[in-house]
Structures are given as structure tokens and as C-alpha cells.
Amino acid sequence: xxxxxxxxxxxxxxxxxxxxxxxxxxxxxxxxxxxxxxxxxxxxxxxxxxxxxxxxxxxxxxxxxxxxxxxxxxxxxxxxxxxxxxxxxxxxxxxxxxxxxxxxxxxxxxxxxxxxxxxxxxxxxxxxxxxxxxxxx
Numbered sequence: 001x002x003x004x005x006x007x008x009x010x011x012x013x014x015x016x017x018x019x020x021x022x023x024x025x026x027x028x029x030x031x032x033x034x035x036x037x038x039x040x041x042x043x044x045x046x047x048x049x050x051x052x053x054x055x056x057x058x059x060x061x062x063x064x065x066x067x068x069x070x071x072x073x074x075x076x077x078x079x080x081x082x083x084x085x086x087x088x089x090x091x092x093x094x095x096x097x098x099x100x101x102x103x104x105x106x107x108x109x110x111x112x113x114x115x116x117x118x119x120x121x122x123x124x125x126x127x128x129x130x131x132x133x134x135x136x137x
Contacts, residue, residue, distance in 0.1 A: 070113035
């Protein structure tokens with residue numbers, strides 16, 4: 001059960017390589033924003049309270065790429081586990097970490113690093129653009 005979330009996000013701006021770059025024309029960058037060019041990276045630290053012994057952790061994940069080497073679980077007494085095994089259910093968007101050990105009841109911190117892209121008005125996107133053509137929301 002999650003107790004507290006800390007989320008840090010950084011946006012990555014698209015940089016034009018040369019004047020003829022198709023993605024850098026005025027229509028795309030200025031007057032009509034192409035949010036698919038908006039990339040971001042981030043990190044979450046989630047304090048979870050394990051109520052009964054378990055051998056897996058499940059969480060919701062949608063259109064994010066995880067840094068496999070930066071998935072860490074830390075127990076309340078400081079023991080650090082690097083989680084390298086994972087399963088993803090595409091129908092339910094559930095990410096599962098099957099563990100080779102038993103997590104006993106207590107507090108743990110789950111740290112994840114990830115990257116993603118905004119998907120403008122995609123049915124499963126975390127972002128919805130409500131601005132009209134004249135940028136009035």
C-alpha cells in the first residue's frame with residue numbers, strides 16, 4: 001500500500017540541428033505545438049507499507065520507459081535490493097516485479113527512474129490538451 005510519493009520531472013526540449021530541420025519550422029514550434037516532441041525524464045520515490053509477506057510488487061505504468069538499472073527497493077532498516085526482473089500486462093497497464101525473496105511486513109522505499117513523451121489527446125495519455133486553435137482553454 002503506497003504511503004507517500006515523491007515525483008521529480010525534467011522536461012527535455014527539442015533542439016533544432018539546422019534551419020531546414022522539419023521539426024523546427026515556425027508552425028511546429030511556435031503556432032501549433034507538437035507535444036510529441038516534448039520528452040521528459042524523472043524519478044519517483046514511493047514509500048510503501050507491506051501489510052503481509054509477499055514476493056511481488058505491482059504498480060500502474062503507462063507509456064513510460066524504465067531505466068532497468070535504476071529500480072531499487074530499500075527496506076526501512078537500510079537493506080537495498082536492485083529489482084531486475086519485471087513483467088508487464090499490456091491490457092491492464094500493470095507492471096509487476098516478481099521477487100526472489102520474501103518481503104516481510106514493514107516500510108520500504110521503491111525508487112524508479114523513467115523517460116516518456118507527451119502524447120497529445122491519446123486515449124491512454126496522462127496529458128489532455130484542452131486549448132482550442134486560438135490557444136484559449
